[in-house]
Every structure is written in structure tokens, then in C-alpha cells.
Amino acid sequence: MVKVGIVGGTGYTGVELLRILVNHPQAEVVAITSRAEEGVRVDSLYPNLRGHTDIAFSLPKVEVLAQCDVVFFATPHNVAMNMMPQLLDQGIRVVDLSADFRIRDAALWSQWYGEPHACPEILAQAVYGLPEVNREQIKTAQLVACPGCYPTSVQLGYLPLIENGLVDNSRLIANATSGVSGAGRQAKVDNLLSEVSDSYKAYGIPGHRHLPEIEQGLRDVSGAEVNLTFTPHLAPMVRGMHSTLYAELIDSNTSLESIQQLFEQRYANEPFVDVLPAGSHPQSRTVKGSNMCRIAVHRPQNRNTIVVLSVIDNLVKGASGQAVQNMNIMLGLEENAGLNIVALTP
Numbered sequence: 001m002v003k004v005g006i007v008g009g010t011g012y013t014g015v016e017l018l019r020i021l022v023n024h025p026q027a028e029v030v031a032i033t034s035r036a037e038e039g040v041r042v043d044s045l046y047p048n049l050r051g052h053t054d055i056a057f058s059l060p061k062v063e064v065l066a067q068c069d070v071v072f073f074a075t076p077h078n079v080a081m082n083m084m085p086q087l088l089d090q091g092i093r094v095v096d097l098s099a100d101f102r103i104r105d106a107a108l109w110s111q112w113y114g115e116p117h118a119c120p121e122i123l124a125q126a127v128y129g130l131p132e133v134n135r136e137q138i139k140t141a142q143l144v145a146c147p148g149c150y151p152t153s154v155q156l157g158y159l160p161l162i163e164n165g166l167v168d169n170s171r172l173i174a175n176a177t178s179g180v181s182g183a184g185r186q187a188k189v190d191n192l193l194s195e196v197s198d199s200y201k202a203y204g205i206p207g208h209r210h211l212p213e214i215e216q217g218l219r220d221v222s223g224a225e226v227n228l229t230f231t232p233h234l235a236p237m238v239r240g241m242h243s244t245l246y247a248e249l250i251d252s253n254t255s256l257e258s259i260q261q262l263f264e265q266r267y268a269n270e271p272f273v274d275v276l277p278a279g280s281h282p283q284s285r286t287v288k289g290s291n292m293c294r295i296a297v298h299r300p301q302n303r304n305t306i307v308v309l310s311v312i313d314n315l316v317k318g319a320s321g322q323a324v325q326n327m328n329i330m331l332g333l334e335e336n337a338g339l340n341i342v343a344l345t346p
């Protein structure tokens with residue numbers, strides 16, 4: 001059995017990792033950390049896990065994590081990078097769900113996260129954990145930086161268009177909507193039921209931290225500059241993410257049928273990307289609890305704007321499911337081990 005540690009186990013992505021890993025045939029969680037809940041059994045805080053695990057929270061100490069083969073960080077940014085050199089030196093493989101190692105340029109990271117990077121020398125070693133792009137590098141990586149939730153749904157929706165140079169990279173527009181769990185479990189007035197329910201809002205238009213991450217990823221696959229207008233929104237739902245992506249065709253003779261075919265071919269061998277029949281409107285509910293990304297392509301009124309719809313569960317394909325997918329690839333396990341989860345109905 002692969003011995004797994006989870007740093008940040010009281011948070012939504014940390015406990016979601018545990019929910020997935022208790023059903024993983026080859027992995028066992030041997031350490032899960034919390035500073036606030038040290039000594040408390042996880043299933044007393046999260047009764048949905050009763051009967052599945054008897055593990056209790058321990059403090060996030062390198063000595064404890066050193067017994068693990070793989071450590072997941074499900075912590076806010078600026079935590080993983082402070083423990084990373086010690087863990088890597090001990091040969092431990094790490095999957096970081098936070099943003100600490102997603103952006104390769106330390107100065108750009110500091111600009112968006114508002115503090116200096118603690119270990120810029122390690123950045124080059126980190127592999128960006130979007131398996132649909134970097135599967136080969138993930139296999140041998142010691143450190144995988146899991147993409148953010150918005151970057152996962154936006155990049156998967158744009159990839160086939162951009163890899164094939166079909167659209168104008170300087171005029172991309174992404175309107176994406178997240179459920180409230182995207183903001184984490186920490187109490188904030190903005191996320192109270194009375195603030196969020198029966199309401200809908202955009203936020204972060206002057207600049208969201210996921211913008212440089214998405215542009216870096218799309219630039220990597222296009223080989224040219226990419227200019228994205230990215231507007232995140234908050235919807236009154238707990239889980240789920242829906243991205244509506246716009247792109248202008250370079251050649252108006254490119255048919256929707258050929259684009260549909262391109263998407264189907266691009267993702268034919270991807271276990272966690274489902275291209276829906278032309279004209280579909282995926283709902284976030286159809287991926288809730290699962291590691292699936294569902295995508296549909298449109299060309300309204302046969303004009304030059306392609307509209308791609310992409311849905312994920314922010315906590316699964318947008319975070320913990322993708323993290324386990326990365327672990328499976330790193331360890332040469334079946335990529336879908338522990339991840340054959342059918343979405344909830346309704």
C-alpha cells in the first residue's frame with residue numbers, strides 16, 4: 001500500500017482527498033494534519049466518514065510526514081513552500097493543491113500573491129499537474145503543482161482550439177462561475193448563506209490570481225502570447241464550476257462539425273474529459289462529486305465566435321480528484337484508481 005499524508009485535513013479539499021482515498025485500492029492515509037483539531041478523530045468532524053476511517057488529526061510536522069510515500073498539501077498558499085525543501089530532500093513525492101508551485105516565474109508569483117516566494121530554486125522542478133497536457137512529465141515528477149479549479153475548467157475547454165491555432169489568442173474571453181466551497185471552509189462574511197443564497201455576482205474583474213496561471217498554460221500549448229479576459233462569478237451552490245469560453249475563429253471556413261470532431265479526437269483517450277454531442281448544454285450537477293470534466297462546443301448563428309461550455313466539480317476535477325489522478329500517474333498506478341465515482345443525481 002502507498003502511504004499517504006494530507007496536510008490541511010480539516011479543509012474542504014483535504015477532507016475530499018480523504019473521502020476519495022478511503023476507497024483507493026492501493027493507498028492508505030497514514031497522517032492527516034490540522035493545527036486547530038489536533039487529536040480529534042476525523043469522523044467526529046465529518047460524520048460522513050464514520051465506518052470508513054478511524055484516523056485522527058495530528059500536527060503538520062516533517063517527522064510525521066516523513067513516514068509517507070506521497071504527501072498532499074491542501075493548505076492555503078505560502079504553507080507548502082515552507083516545508084517543501086525538507087520533504088523533497090527526504091525523497092518524498094508531493095502533490096501540492098495550493099498555488100505555491102503553479103507559476104514558474106517567481107517574480108510573477110510574488111506580484112499576484114503579494115509576498116516573496118520562499119523557494120524559487122524549486123519552481124523549475126515542479127510539474128504543472130494537468131494530466132491532459134503534462135502526463136509524461138507527471139510520471140517522473142517528484143513535485144506536482146495541481147492546477148486551480150478555474151484554470152482546470154478553462155484550459156480544458158480551450159486546449160483543442162489553441163493547440164491547433166484555430167482561434168485568435170489575443171481575444172479570448174472566459175466567464176466562469178464557482179460554487180461557494182471554492183472559497184474554502186474558513187468563515188468569511190461574504191460566504192454566509194444570507195449573503196450568497198438567492199444572489200449571483202461577478203468578482204475579481206481587475207485581476208484574479210488564476211489569470212496568470214491560465215495564460216501561462218495556454219501560452220505553453222500555443223507557443224505564442226495569449227490574452228485572456230477572465231471574469232469569475234459566484235453562484236449560490238456549494239460545489240460546481242461552469243465556464244463559458246469565447247474565442248474568435250481565424251478562418252471563418254472552419255466548420256463547427258470539424259471543431260466538434262477535433263474535440264472528440266483530442267479527448268478520446270482521456271478518462272476524465274467527456275465531450276458531449278454538438279449543441280449540448282452541460283450542467284454542473286452532472287459532474288457533482290465526480291472527477292469528470294464535461295465539455296460542449298457551439299457556434300451560435302454560424303458566426304465567427306466559438307462558445308465552449310466546460311463544467312467540473314471544483315473540489316474534485318478542480319482539486320482533490322485531479323490530485324489523486326496525479327498521484328496515480330506518478331506512481332504508475334491505474335490512472336482512474338479510486339476515481340470511478342459517478343456524479344450525483346440530481
Ligand SMILES: NC(=O)C1=CN([C@@H]2O[C@H](COP(=O)(O)OP(=O)(O)OC[C@H]3O[C@@H](n4cnc5c(N)ncnc54)[C@H](OP(=O)(O)O)[C@@H]3O)[C@@H](O)[C@H]2O)C=CC1
Nearest residue numbers: 008009010011012013034035036074075098182184185319
Ligand atoms: N476549495 C476549492 O475548490 C479549491 C481549493 N484549492 C486550493 O487548495 C488549498 C486548500 O483549499 P481549501 O481546502 O478550500 O482550504 P480550507 O481553508 O478549507 O482549508 C485549509 C486547511 O489548511 C490548514 N492550514 C491552514 N494554514 C495552515 C498552516 N500555516 N500550516 C498547516 N496547515 C494549515 C487548515 O487547518 P488548520 O488551520 O487546523 O491547520 C485547513 O485544514 C488552497 O490552496 C486552495 O486555494 C484548489 C482548487 C480548488
Ligand SMILES: CC(=O)N[C@@H](CCC(=O)OP(=O)(O)O)C(=O)O
Nearest residue numbers: 098099148149178179180182183
Ligand atoms: C468562490 C471562490 O472564492 N473561489 C476561489 C477559488 C480559489 C481557489 O480555489 O484557487 P487557488 O487554489 O488558486 O487559491 C477564489 O476565487 O479565490
